[in-house]
Amino acid sequence: MTTSVADIVRIGPVIPVLAFESAEQGEGVSRALHAGGVRVLEITLRTAAGLAAIERAARLAPDIVVGVGTLTSPRQCAMAKKAGARFGVSPGLTRDLHQAAQDEGLPLLPGVMTPSDILLALELGYEIVKFFPAQQAGGVPMLKALHGPFPGLKFCPTGGISADNAPSFLALPNVVCVGGSWLTPQAAVAAQDWARITQLASAASVLARPAT
Numbered sequence: 001m002t003t004s005v006a007d008i009v010r011i012g013p014v015i016p017v018l019a020f021e022s023a024e025q026g027e028g029v030s031r032a033l034h035a036g037g038v039r040v041l042e043i044t045l046r047t048a049a050g051l052a053a054i055e056r057a058a059r060l061a062p063d064i065v066v067g068v069g070t071l072t073s074p075r076q077c078a079m080a081k082k083a084g085a086r087f088g089v090s091p092g093l094t095r096d097l098h099q100a101a102q103d104e105g106l107p108l109l110p111g112v113m114t115p116s117d118i119l120l121a122l123e124l125g126y127e128i129v130k131f132f133p134a135q136q137a138g139g140v141p142m143l144k145a146l147h148g149p150f151p152g153l154k155f156c157p158t159g160g161i162s163a164d165n166a167p168s169f170l171a172l173p174n175v176v177c178v179g180g181s182w183l184t185p186q187a188a189v190a191a192q193d194w195a196r197i198t199q200l201a202s203a204a205s206v207l208a209r210p211a212t
Contacts, residue, residue, distance in 0.1 A: 005107045005128050008065055008087050009156055009177045011039050013170055014204040016183045017069060017158060018053075019046040026053025027060070029184055032194035034064055036201025042089050042179060044069035045076060051083045058084030071108075074100030081106050089158075089179075091132055093117065098124050109156060113137045118150055128154045128176060135160025140168050147174045163203070170208055 009015070016033055018041060020026035026049060030041055043054045043066060050068070058066045067087040068080035077100040080088060088101055093110035101108040111132040112118050121129050131143060134157035138145070143155060157169050158179030169178050183204055188196040 003086075003107065005087060005109050008040055008067070008107065009109070009128060009154075011065065012037070012205055013177050013207045013209055014038070014166065014183065015040050015042050015067075015156065015158075015177055015179045016201075016204075017042050017044060017179050017181045018184060019044045020049045020053045021047060022049050023052035023056050025049070025189065027056045028192060028194060029189060029197060030057040030060055030064070030066075032197035033183060033201045034061055035194075036183075036198040037205035038183070038201045039063055040065045040067065042067045042069040043085075045072075045080070046070050051079060054080065054083040054085050058086075067109075068106075071097065071101075073097070077101050077104045077106050089130060091130075093121055093124070093126075093129075095124070111158075115146070115149065118146070118153065122150075122153070127152070128156065130179065131155040131157040133159030134169070134178075135165075139165075140172065143169070143172050143174060147172070150174075163200075166204075166207060 054066055065086050068085035069089040071088045071090040074096050081104045087107040089109045091111040109130050111130040112121055154176045155174055156177050161178045161180035162182050166178050169175050183200045
């Protein structure tokens with residue numbers, strides 16, 4: 001069983017960032033993504049259906065790795081782990097959130113945006129972080145700039161990533177994968193067009209792997 005963020009982020013080049021209106025919707029989308037070769041899902045807590053969707057998706061297939069996204073408080077770590085989440089993703093990082101994830105045995109991909117954020121992450125022992133919001137925070141040029149002072153740190157940029165710009169991010173030596181929502185267009189989800197989502201997942205799954 002995958003237990004570390006380092007293993008999880010290397011399963012595929014794209015981690016879809018998901019928010020669902022219902023557990024049933026989440027199950028349908030998760031099945032479609034898995035059918036397209038996507039094995040890692042980030043189901044966020046941005047909606048009330050998040051935990052129930054995690055619970056259902058975690059049972060879909062033995063090779064699926066479901067994570068919880070938008071972790072913003074320590075108490076959410078325990079609830080997500082109980083629902084079946086195998087890793088956590090946060091928009092930022094605090095010592096309390098770090099400790100809660102550690103206490104629950106929930107591998108954490110913490111969000112950073114600035115050099116000061118990165119220094120805290122390094123102090124707490126992180127080697128892989130989420131760069132968020134990626135495009136708004138400077139995109140590819142910013143990640144190139146951060147590679148100089150932090151050559152050993154790896155990033156999963158999320159926020160404003162699309163099918164068009166994902167290859168530019170994935171080509172960077174300090175990027176291990178990207179996160180994005182383009183695999184699940186709102187219109188396709190609303191219409192339950194699972195074939196369209198599977199098609200987008202298939203295309204994302206064969207994007208060039210980042211340098212490791």
